[in-house]
Amino acid sequence: MSNQLDQTSMNEERLRDAIASRTRPKRPSPISSSLTFSSRALLRIKHVPEQLFDVTVFPVIFLLMFTYLFGGAIAGSTAEYLQFLLPGILVMTVAQITMYTGIDLNNDIRKGIFDRFRTLPIWLPSALVGALLVDMVRYSGASAIMITLGFILGFRPDGGIIGVLGAVGMILIFCFCLSWVWTTLGLIMRSEKSLMMVSFMVLFPLTFVSNVFVDPSTLPGWLESFVDVNPISLLVDAVRGFMHGNVTGEAIMWVFVASGIFFVIFAPLTMYLYRNKK
Amino acid sequence: MNHELAIETKGLVKTFGKHRAVDGVDLSIPKGKVYGFLGPNGAGKTTTIRMLATLLQPDGGEAHIFGKNIVTEAAEVRERISLTGQYASIDEDLTGIENLVMISRLMGYKKKEAKARATELLAAFGLEEAAKKQVKNYSGGMRRRIDIAASIVVTPDLLFLDEPTTGLDPRSRNQVWDIVRTLVSAGTTVLLTTQYLEEADQLADRIAVINQGKIIAEGTSSELKASVGAGTLNVRLADSTDRERAITILSEKLQTDIKTSGDTASLSAQVGDASLVAEALGELVQHRINVSDFSLGQPSLDEVFLTLTGQKTESEEEGKQ
Ligand SMILES: Nc1ncnc2c1ncn2[C@@H]1O[C@H](COP(=O)(O)OP(=O)(O)O)[C@@H](O)[C@H]1O
Numbered sequence: 001m002s003n004q005l006d007q008t009s010m011n012e013e014r015l016r017d018a019i020a021s022r023t024r025p026k027r028p029s030p031i032s033s034s035l036t037f038s039s040r041a042l043l044r045i046k047h048v049p050e051q052l053f054d055v056t057v058f059p060v061i062f063l064l065m066f067t068y069l070f071g072g073a074i075a076g077s078t079a080e081y082l083q084f085l086l087p088g089i090l091v092m093t094v095a096q097i098t099m100y101t102g103i104d105l106n107n108d109i110r111k112g113i114f115d116r117f118r119t120l121p122i123w124l125p126s127a128l129v130g131a132l133l134v135d136m137v138r139y140s141g142a143s144a145i146m147i148t149l150g151f152i153l154g155f156r157p158d159g160g161i162i163g164v165l166g167a168v169g170m171i172l173i174f175c176f177c178l179s180w181v182w183t184t185l186g187l188i189m190r191s192e193k194s195l196m197m198v199s200f201m202v203l204f205p206l207t208f209v210s211n212v213f214v215d216p217s218t219l220p221g222w223l224e225s226f227v228d229v230n231p232i233s234l235l236v237d238a239v240r241g242f243m244h245g246n247v248t249g250e251a252i253m254w255v256f257v258a259s260g261i262f263f264v265i266f267a268p269l270t271m272y273l274y275r276n277k278k
Numbered sequence: 279m280n281h282e283l284a285i286e287t288k289g290l291v292k293t294f295g296k297h298r299a300v301d302g303v304d305l306s307i308p309k310g311k312v313y314g315f316l317g318p319n320g321a322g323k324t325t326t327i328r329m330l331a332t333l334l335q336p337d338g339g340e341a342h343i344f345g346k347n348i349v350t351e352a353a354e355v356r357e358r359i360s361l362t363g364q365y366a367s368i369d370e371d372l373t374g375i376e377n378l379v380m381i382s383r384l385m386g387y388k389k390k391e392a393k394a395r396a397t398e399l400l401a402a403f404g405l406e407e408a409a410k411k412q413v414k415n416y417s418g419g420m421r422r423r424i425d426i427a428a429s430i431v432v433t434p435d436l437l438f439l440d441e442p443t444t445g446l447d448p449r450s451r452n453q454v455w456d457i458v459r460t461l462v463s464a465g466t467t468v469l470l471t472t473q474y475l476e477e478a479d480q481l482a483d484r485i486a487v488i489n490q491g492k493i494i495a496e497g498t499s500s501e502l503k504a505s506v507g508a509g510t511l512n513v514r515l516a517d518s519t520d521r522e523r524a525i526t527i528l529s530e531k532l533q534t535d536i537k538t539s540g541d542t543a544s545l546s547a548q549v550g551d552a553s554l555v556a557e558a559l560g561e562l563v564q565h566r567i568n569v570s571d572f573s574l575g576q577p578s579l580d581e582v583f584l585t586l587t588g589q590k591t592e593s594e595e596e597g598k599q
């Protein structure tokens with residue numbers, strides 16, 4: 001195939017003309033370069049649609065699995081359990097998808113395209129910001145799919161459409177900030193395998209040892225205190241509040257605090273490593 | 279600081295742990311030429327280039343590109359350079375044109391201009407028909423070309439090419455050489471690394487031989503060759519039974535070791551002084567040893583490398599297999 005493609009030979013004159021132009025356009029603005037990276041991410045989805053599995057098929061499987069697996073056992077009825085479970089499982093699923101941001105960056109580094117981006121005269125964070133913008137779209141898509149499916153299964157949010165939008169907004173803010181943890185790890189870890197392993201090691205306890213599946217007051221004291229400060233629990237509290245129509249200002253504040261801490265530590269750390277990557 | 283120089287380094291050092299990958303490199307590379315970095319795998323070529331391209335911070339020494347410090351004035355340096363790394367720095371999932379449009383946009387071209395520039399480059403590099411194919415379907419030569427095309431979206435004043443022809447077939451290699459020559463004739467300075475002596479010989483105006491992080495020789499290819507002597511004398515005996523006597527005579531006259539090979543009739547020797555050759559050959563005739571053929575060749579860069587490092591080069595070792 002490649003040999004068939006490679007039939008055209010180079011044209012000396014055109015080559016000389018193409019090289020002769022030495023005009024350098026003005027540097028792109030941070031917004032423009034970020035959007036260019038966003039369109040790269042969209043093109044990658046177009047060419048490798050399989051990567052949408054994690055935001056389409058997985059959420060559906062997760063929701064069905066947990067609803068029917070635990071619904072009867074824990075809450076007695078699936079419809080009732082769904083009211084409690086859906087906000088939590090939504091948070092868990094989207095939080096787990098954030099991991100792929102780090103993996104994509106790690107792949108870029110190993111493939112060498114990262115080096116090219118770093119020698120361009122652009123606002124450096126735009127490569128990450130652009131990719132994260134598209135990730136926001138992916139997270140929104142995953143949320144939409146889960147909420148729609150939940151609705152079909154009998155989920156009825158008391159918070160109404162505003163509550164649902166507020167809940168998704170909370171998730172997006174939190175996940176945008178959480179993503180910088182994975183970009184940091186993506187810059188540190190050498191192989192995709194080890195990166196996956198470390199990411200899972202962080203994510204599994206964070207998502208499972210939380211209030212996603214059970215009410216923390218049923219847990220032994222020492223475990224309850226971990227669950228209570230787990231940032232995922234804080235997010236789930238706010239998301240449940242929005243969806244059930246009884247969100248408190250305190251719950252929202254804690255999400256902002258947790259997100260802020262992730263962002264303030266890991267965004268600069270990512271950029272430092274990005275600039276000084278060996 | 280000399281402003282006529284594209285690259286000037288003093289005592290450049292990079293260590294990885296205890297290992298000194300680049301160990302005190304001094305370079306003065308003039309503008310508008312092709313400069314070759316020649317060395318075996320692991321010599322420190324990539325590490326040096328990555329420092330000069332502002333991708334890696336040096337641990338010691340300093341370097342200026344067109345008079346700008348690579349550490350403190352990295353942004354200014356980036357405005358004038360471009361790097362084509364050892365491994366394709368292209369998004370393989372995207373098509374050729376998508377890649378070039380992306381880079382053009384990142385360089386600051388507006389949408390329409392970016393498209394036009396990408397199309398122009400694809401045509402110039404013989405990639406028109408492959409423009410809408412994903413790069414992962416490209417052959418090695420096409421990949422290299424699109425990679426170089428991406429590096430000259432804005433023609434840089436200095437282009438780094440890290441092993442641009444490693445693993446390419448001869449036709450693709452010649453195409454890359456043509457690109458390099460065209461770039462230089464248009465005023466770009468090119469620093470390329472290679473493991474192939476022939477490539478350095480063909481393409482580079484000046485060559486630095488690098489081994490274990492140190493530059494062990496520097497000069498034009500003829501200077502390097504001259505530094506190891508006049509060249510190699512090859513002698514073919516008409517009668518291979520004269521071999522032992524011929525070896526004795528030649529080694530005495532040329533004051534050097536005589537190399538033999540599987541072919542019992544042929545002998546060779548590194549000659550320090552060309553005038554000794556005529557004498558030695560005359561001596562053979564006097565002893566009635568008939569020579570069917572002889573030649574005095576300029577030393578190849580392979581020989582230069584062997585003399586300088588005591589190591590065989592990859593191309594020589596491959597040749598033996
Ligand atoms: N990131 C790194 N970490 C540790 N060692 C490295 C790293 N990069 C290169 N090296 C080591 O530095 C030496 C020089 O490598 P390199 O510059 O890639 O050589 P070359 O390009 O000439 O083949 C090698 O011994 C290599 O193993």
Ligand SMILES: [Mg+2]
Pocket residue numbers: 320323324325364440441
């Ligand atoms: Mg290398």
